[in-house]
Amino acid sequence: MLKPFYLGFVAVILILTSSNAYGLEIDVSVDRNPVIVNESFNLTVTADEDLPRWAFSSRPLMRDFVVGATSIDTSSVTSQGVTRRTTRWTVRLTAREPGRYTIPSFDIEGAQTQPIEIEVIEVQRNQNGENRPFFIEGTVSEASPYVQQQVTYTVDLFIHSDIPLENGTIAPPLADNANVEQITQNRERQEIINGQRYQVITQVYAITPQRSGSVEVQGVQFEGIYRQPNSRGFSGFSRPEQVSLMTPNVELNVQPIPQQYQGQWFVSEQVVIERQISPASGMVAVGEPITETVTITAEGVRPEQIPELDISSPDGLRVYPETPQQEVFARRDTRIGQVTYTTVYIPSREGQFELPQINIPWFNPSADQSRQASTAAVQLTITPSASEPERISPVAETETEAEQPLDTATQPQVDTGIASIHEQGGARTSNSYLYGALAVLFIIWLVTLILLIRAKRGASRKASSDVQNTYIPNRARQPLNNLKQACNSNEPVLIMENFRAWMNARKNDQDNGKGIRAELEQHQDFKQELAALEAALYGKEKSTYTRGKAFWKTFSGAHKKAHQTDALKLYPH
Incomplete structure (x- = not known):
């Protein structure tokens, strides 16, 4: 009596197992083909069963693509007493170089998917007025800079006015053996391209190579979310879409310090030295303080790159230098470094003294010549501490x-x-x-x-x-x-x-x-x-x-x- 029941139970289990092994259907698709280099596209993997998150792995894609965020969602639909479950993975991919690539076959719970051929092409703007909804461009100011010379990297993000962007972030460029710093925040403007209006967001970065030779700069990466207008949907409702954009990598050929250059290496587009004395006449009595302020301003450098001043004075003046004050700011998409030296001199005897001339050698990369920034010497007159007669009333x-x-x-x-x-x-x-x-x-x-x-x-x-x-x-x-x-x-x-x-x-x-x-x-x-x-x-x-x-x-x-x-x-x- 129990044996037929046991055999029937085992048969049901085998049928269910067989259905799970041989009935699982996996569908793999991309949202566009061909795709544009450095612009993201979506790979969607759909299974007709409720599967765990780890059932799909994107690791095989890392060989040919930049793999972005992976999202997963599950859904179920019940019709006539039958429930159908679905698991969907969406992976954002970006190709860095043009060519033909293959999305490999995936093994998901014993089921194999079919490979997909992907063609990656260079960016092309259509002449009939139709353009991409988003694209990004990156340019450098100098491809062959000198070591420690600032290179300006400008990024322009183009957003079609009919497809508003909900949010997005731009990751800065990366480079080995170089300092990367953002100079300006987001600047916005509008452009008309092939009859289409675009909002353009611009960011400027300063890249300073620290050694000579070849330095590769990895491009910036943009990640954003937008909604594609859908007039056929209910009340124009549309699902949020993700977009990833990248700028191409750039190789810099960094030149070494010229052999004919003398002194501490200091490369800049312009260097200015300002010197002020208080009191301006340079005449004080013995024991009265004299304050000297020297301000060095250089274009395209950080304050740390400006050479330090050697504070010296003749005998008879006690020297009290303060800690130099450093400042950095941007002007016309160029980084400006500034260092201010404040020194107090206390004369211990009367007489004539001279604060020597200040000279700072520097190299102008635009003119490919050595220059020198200078200030004139300052003459000081020290009078006796009691040289002025005291006027006494009757x-x-x-x-x-x-x-x-x-x-x-x-x-x-x-x-x-x-x-x-x-x-x-x-x-x-x-x-x-x-x-x-x-x-x-x-x-x-x-x-x-x-x-x-x-x-x-x-x-x-x-x-x-x-x-x-x-x-x-x-x-x-x-x-x-x-x-x-x-x-x-x-x-x-x-x-x-x-x-x-x-x-x-x-x-x-x-x-x-x-x-x-x-x-x-x-x-x-x-x-x-x-x-x-x-x-x-x-x-x-x-x-x-x-x-x-x-x-x-x-x-x-x-x-x-x-x-x-x-x-x-x-x-x-």
């Missing part, structure tokens, strides 16, 4: 005279006063009582004046307790107080400003050009702190300044020693 002069030491400021006034009194007394009367009265009044006035001067000098010593046993006129006290506050807060800009304000406050026309800065710098500890301050302000490496208290300590010590040596030289009247 009130200020009176205060200064009142602050002078008693033996130098008041004694001449006593002698002059007595002589004046005797002269006046002799002219008016010989009465001894009158002379006595005048003498008493004069003594009272003199005692009062001495007491006032001593009180004022005592207040001055108390206000200047930071620098003991020194004599500081009123005009220099405020800059000193500000200098101390700036040192305590470690503010290098304010420290330098108040240090210069103090130097300007203590100078006058009796200084004979001998600035106090040079005298203070004779103390090595202060000279080192001043150099550290200048380095923090003008040096290449910017860091937090924390030596304010050390600066004030060394300054106070140098100030005290200078006063003890010669107070009038430190603060001349």
Whole structure:
């Protein structure tokens, strides 16, 4: 009883297996034949069964074609109780060279497909007004450049106005032993070709070969999605279609550096050097900064290709170069490289100085000649730090005279006063009582004046307790107080400003050009702190300044020693 049932079950299984092995139908087709070189076409493989994704492999196609994205979709249709299932693979292929190619046979779940012959032809524009919906072109500006010379690669994508593109991307060109960089973003324009209107999207790339010899540039690749208009469909509905376009590969014959060229290799279409000095007159006092700005602009290069400047200066100028600033931008589809060098010079002595001429050799590939970009030398005039006389108002002069030491400021006034009194007394009367009265009044006035001067000098010593046993006129006290506050807060800009304000406050026309800065710098500890301050302000490496208290300590010590040596030289009247 069970044996007939078992035999029937096995028979059903064999029938189903036989149907799957021998009933599977595979159809292979292309959407166009012949096809155009570097333009994509679709290969469609359709099976009448629900098959897994991995049942079809596109690997055999890679020998002759560029294989793009592969999509798969399945569908089922039920009619009169019978369900029909379908699996469809769509592969986007592109041929790089013209000729005849064969799409091989595929083995899918034991079923073999038929090979297909494909003809690939060169691009041709029809003369009757009918053109392709999409095409792409690529051109290079120079096929035989010099090593490190910029080559401009221009890509034009043509899109038919009646077939709008939904989206798309352009992959940049590739090249071994060369740098590739996009110069401009998408630029759009319109053209009429054989009576048809096209939207044209342009991209420009810069290719810079890094070695001589043959360099192959692989063309760009465009991938996009569009909808082909379908007037027969419901409400004009159409399925999205994919398109792939490529530009041909280009071979560059890169020339080596000419043997007659001298110096560091620097190839460009144009090189310009600009030099500016601040102040523009080039005249400053000892210790005042001079800022030099040198800008080098070159066409068709990156900033890294511009030769570095050798910053040098004559003795007597301390040099503080800043980090060079690099910039790159595009102008008229050409890359422009620019480097700006900023250098601060601090003169340590007076005199005439010269910043030497700047010369940069370069090679012009268009003229096939060596050139040289130059700037003239710059003359600097350094004056003493205290060469300008200080203009003091009559009130200020009176205060200064009142602050002078008693033996130098008041004694001449006593002698002059007595002589004046005797002269006046002799002219008016010989009465001894009158002379006595005048003498008493004069003594009272003199005692009062001495007491006032001593009180004022005592207040001055108390206000200047930071620098003991020194004599500081009123005009220099405020800059000193500000200098101390700036040192305590470690503010290098304010420290330098108040240090210069103090130097300007203590100078006058009796200084004979001998600035106090040079005298203070004779103390090595202060000279080192001043150099550290200048380095923090003008040096290449910017860091937090924390030596304010050390600066004030060394300054106070140098100030005290200078006063003890010669107070009038430190603060001349």
